[in-house]
Amino acid sequence: MSPSDLDTSPLDTARRLAESGDLGAAAAILAELAADPDAPDRAQAAVGLAVVLEESGDVDGARAAARTALATGHPEFAAQAACHLAQGFEREDKDEQARGAWQAVIGLGTDAYQPLAHLALARLALRVDELEEAAQELRAVIDTGDPALAPEAAQQLAELLLELGHPGEAADALVVALEVAEGVSAARLRVQLGIAHLELACAEFAGAVEEGQDAETVALAIELLARTLPLRGRPEDAEHVWAYGLDHADETLAAHVRNRYARET
Numbered sequence: 185m186s187p188s189d190l191d192t193s194p195l196d197t198a199r200r201l202a203e204s205g206d207l208g209a210a211a212a213i214l215a216e217l218a219a220d221p222d223a224p225d226r227a228q229a230a231v232g233l234a235v236v237l238e239e240s241g242d243v244d245g246a247r248a249a250a251r252t253a254l255a256t257g258h259p260e261f262a263a264q265a266a267c268h269l270a271q272g273f274e275r276e277d278k279d280e281q282a283r284g285a286w287q288a289v290i291g292l293g294t295d296a297y298q299p300l301a302h303l304a305l306a307r308l309a310l311r312v313d314e315l316e317e318a319a320q321e322l323r324a325v326i327d328t329g330d331p332a333l334a335p336e337a338a339q340q341l342a343e344l345l346l347e348l349g350h351p352g353e354a355a356d357a358l359v360v361a362l363e364v365a366e367g368v369s370a371a372r373l374r375v376q377l378g379i380a381h382l383e384l385a386c387a388e389f390a391g392a393v394e395e396g397q398d399a400e401t402v403a404l405a406i407e408l409l410a411r412t413l414p415l416r417g418r419p420e421d422a423e424h425v426w427a428y429g430l431d432h433a434d435e436t437l438a439a440h441v442r443n444r445y446a447r448e449t
Contacts, residue, residue: 195225198232207240218252227258231265238272247272254288263294270304283308299330303337310344319344326361335361335369342376351383379416386412393425403429403440 192200194213202210214236217229230253238246246268253265270285282304289301306321322344325337338361345354358377365373389412392405406429413422429441 193225195229195232198229198236202232202236202239207236211236211240215249218249227253227256227261227265230256231261231268234265234268238268243272257292259292259294263289263292263297266292267297267300270301274304274308279308279311295328299325299328299333299337302328303333306337306340315344315348323357326357329364331364331366332369335365335373337361338365338373339376342380346380346383351380351387355380355384382412382416386416393428399434399437400440402437403444406441407444 194217198210198213198217201207201213211233214229214233217223218226218233220226223229230249234246234249234253237243237249250265250268254262254269256262266285266288270282270289273279273282273285286301286304286308289297290305302321302324306318306325309315309318309321319341322337322341326334326341328334338357341357342354345351345357355377358373358380362370362373362377386409389405389409393402393409396402396405406425410422410425410429413419413425426441426445430438430445432438432441
């Protein structure tokens with residue numbers, strides 16, 4: 185045995201064994217460390233044991249090891265263990281157990297894992313159409329300012345808010361996320377922001393049509409609304425808007441609309 189072997193910690197030895205494919209030997213070392221309540225590396229060993237046992241196909245043993253790590257309350261390794269549990273439950277479509285594990289991650293308060301947990305809780309809420317809860321969790325991700333997950337959450341939140349008819353809130357969320365987004369993520373958010381603005385424009389044009397009294401202004405609003413709606417995939421609605429103006433009882437308004445409609449290419 186070389187001097188370097190003598191200096192190697194049991195955790196490092198277990199890691200090398202696992203990487204070389206000797207999962208059984210690695211598990212034996214990690215299990216001994218995880219079973220010792222006084223071991224300084226107990227939480228880390230328990231997480232490693234959970235990973236090794238899962239790779240070996242022992243799902244129940246892996247979850248038991250993860251729960252051991254979670255019980256230590258270690259800010260890093262307990263959070264890793266809770267993530268391990270949550271992801272495993274999600275793969276098996278055990279959503280309630282997954283939800284509990286993700287909430288445990290949040291309860292530990294480790295900053296690095298908060299965005300992932302909130303995003304997962306939003307995903308679970310969407311599966312059961314709990315839209316308000318999903319929106320709340322997505323906002324929590326955005327609030328973390330995570331450069332990778334905040335833009336993703338903002339895009340999801342914007343899509344949800346647009347579906348619910350809240351384009352202004354969607355735009356606000358996207359603007360906040362753009363402060364940390366870069367590259368492809370930023371470009372996607374800008375496209376989404378443009379879509380939100382189109383929805384806002386449609387709402388304002390529709391309001392002008394309903395409230396306006398000046399025939400020329402109302403005709404302009406009708407044209408802008410009718411030309412914007414197809415950009416949102418609503419050509420049939422655009423035809424209805426044109427028809428409303430062209431057939432309007434106010435002949436002055438109808439004449440203005442006819443002039444604008446004639447410019448259509």
